[in-house]
Amino acid sequence: MRAIPDPVQNLIDAFSHLPGIGPKTASRLAFHLLKAPEALSLELAEALEGLKSGTSHCQQCYNITLAGEDICDICASSNRSDETICVVEEPLDVIAIERTGVYQGKYHVLMGVLSPIEGIGPDQIKIFPLLERLKQEPVKEVIIATNPSMEGDATALYLQQRIQPLGIKVSRLARGLPVGGDIEYADQNTLQRALAYRQTMD
Amino acid sequence: MRAIPDPVQNLIDAFSHLPGIGPKTASRLAFHLLKAPEALSLELAEALEGLKSGTSHCQQCYNITLAGEDICDICASSNRSDETICVVEEPLDVIAIERTGVYQGKYHVLMGVLSPIEGIGPDQIKIFPLLERLKQEPVKEVIIATNPSMEGDATALYLQQRIQPLGIKVSRLARGLPVGGDIEYADQNTLQRALAYRQTMD
Numbered sequence: 001m002r003a004i005p006d007p008v009q010n011l012i013d014a015f016s017h018l019p020g021i022g023p024k025t026a027s028r029l030a031f032h033l034l035k036a037p038e039a040l041s042l043e044l045a046e047a048l049e050g051l052k053s054g055t056s057h058c059q060q061c062y063n064i065t066l067a068g069e070d071i072c073d074i075c076a077s078s079n080r081s082d083e084t085i086c087v088v089e090e091p092l093d094v095i096a097i098e099r100t101g102v103y104q105g106k107y108h109v110l111m112g113v114l115s116p117i118e119g120i121g122p123d124q125i126k127i128f129p130l131l132e133r134l135k136q137e138p139v140k141e142v143i144i145a146t147n148p149s150m151e152g153d154a155t156a157l158y159l160q161q162r163i164q165p166l167g168i169k170v171s172r173l174a175r176g177l178p179v180g181g182d183i184e185y186a187d188q189n190t191l192q193r194a195l196a197y198r199q200t201m202d
Numbered sequence: 203m204r205a206i207p208d209p210v211q212n213l214i215d216a217f218s219h220l221p222g223i224g225p226k227t228a229s230r231l232a233f234h235l236l237k238a239p240e241a242l243s244l245e246l247a248e249a250l251e252g253l254k255s256g257t258s259h260c261q262q263c264y265n266i267t268l269a270g271e272d273i274c275d276i277c278a279s280s281n282r283s284d285e286t287i288c289v290v291e292e293p294l295d296v297i298a299i300e301r302t303g304v305y306q307g308k309y310h311v312l313m314g315v316l317s318p319i320e321g322i323g324p325d326q327i328k329i330f331p332l333l334e335r336l337k338q339e340p341v342k343e344v345i346i347a348t349n350p351s352m353e354g355d356a357t358a359l360y361l362q363q364r365i366q367p368l369g370i371k372v373s374r375l376a377r378g379l380p381v382g383g384d385i386e387y388a389d390q391n392t393l394q395r396a397l398a399y400r401q402t403m404d
Contacts, residue, residue: 003276003300005268007256011249017242019234020227030253031294032221034266038254040219045250047213048243051235054209064236066207074205092233098205 008034060133062109062126064091074107081105083140087130087159089113089147097145105143108133113151114158122158130159134166144172210236262335264311264328266293276309283307285342289332289361291315291349299347307345310335315353316360324360332361336368346374 015026058065058072065072084105112125146152160170175193217228235243260267260274267274286307314327348354362372377395
């Protein structure tokens with residue numbers, strides 16, 4: 001007895017392949033779309049089909065840009081300083097930093113992070129294109145904004161060792177307590193860092 | 203400065219229209235698909251396009267069935283008893299009950315629930331087709347499996363008043379403590395029901 005017809009099961013399976021969507025959520029989404037106007041499904045289908053064909057990577061910073069554009073808006077902008085490059089792991093990190101509204105420099109997206117366990121070395125991510133940029137652009141500071149994880153820290157260290165000899169300042173995002181966080185619930189590592197890098201009040 | 207290109211933003215917007223998916227999850231899904239092979243996006247797009255065109259409603263019980271099939275597998279099956287109809291709100295509820303593996307009768311999907319506040323009366327859901335079925339099929343018992351909510355209870359009461367005069371037994375799913383639940387954390391209503399409908403051990 002087949003309780004779920006194939007077209008519905010296919011959609012449940014396709015949703016289940018997405019990160020963070022388990023079989024129950026996938027069913028709920030599929031049955032929601034069954035009840036909703038067909039336009040909702042078709043809008044999502046169209047957006048999915050246009051995703052890869054409509055986008056490419058900026059040839060300078062490797063952020064996502066429109067297909068057919070060599071250089072992204074941020075790289076092309078004359079309002080953004082050429083003297084600072086913020087190095088991130090993923091395009092999503094650019095969006096998070098842009099949302100703060102306080103950063104006025106350029107970016108470089110590594111498209112990953114060093115991870116010897118997964119066999120990802122400097123050749124597999126966009127580290128050499130970054131070093132190439134540093135030779136050609138008037139960069140005074142590289143802000144490393146990799147994730148505060150083991151791989152992110154290892155990547156930051158590697159970058160520091162390659163960039164500092166070029167006479168360029170290397171900095172990284174501050175570690176400490178998250179805003180709105182609670183000392184009582186902060187993990188041991190975060191609290192150790194917050195103590196070690198305590199900031200003078202003046 | 204547009205940090206997210208339109209093709210990506212379109213997909214984020216489309217995902218955000220789904221229930222339980224907020225802007226952050228939608229971004230995460232879109233950027234995951236950007237990194238993943240294009241086949242993943244296209245598989246999902248195809249499933250979405252085939253959803254409505256590939257399905258229809260069973261003309262007997264209103265459960266989801268394959269397009270072109272008047273009657274669903276369960277209604278058509280000779281292995282399922284005609285003497286019991288289980289009345290549910292949504293097709294998803296059929297799947298939940300089928301998953302138990304213990305129900306061998308037929309179903310009737312109301313496609314909603316009575317809700318005077320939202321202006322949904324007996325005409326807006328599949329109540330009259332159910333009453334029609336009861337005249338024509340050899341039904342001995344109707345099991346009402348609407349949700350244990352205010353609207354579900356009101357719908358159950360309405361159905362009972364319409365069905366009992368036909369000389370057909372009306373029952374509803376048991377209320378009580380969920381299996382694996384903890385008395386300490388059970389809400390007051392559930393505990394009241396569990397006491398009132400306590401079951402004799404023999």
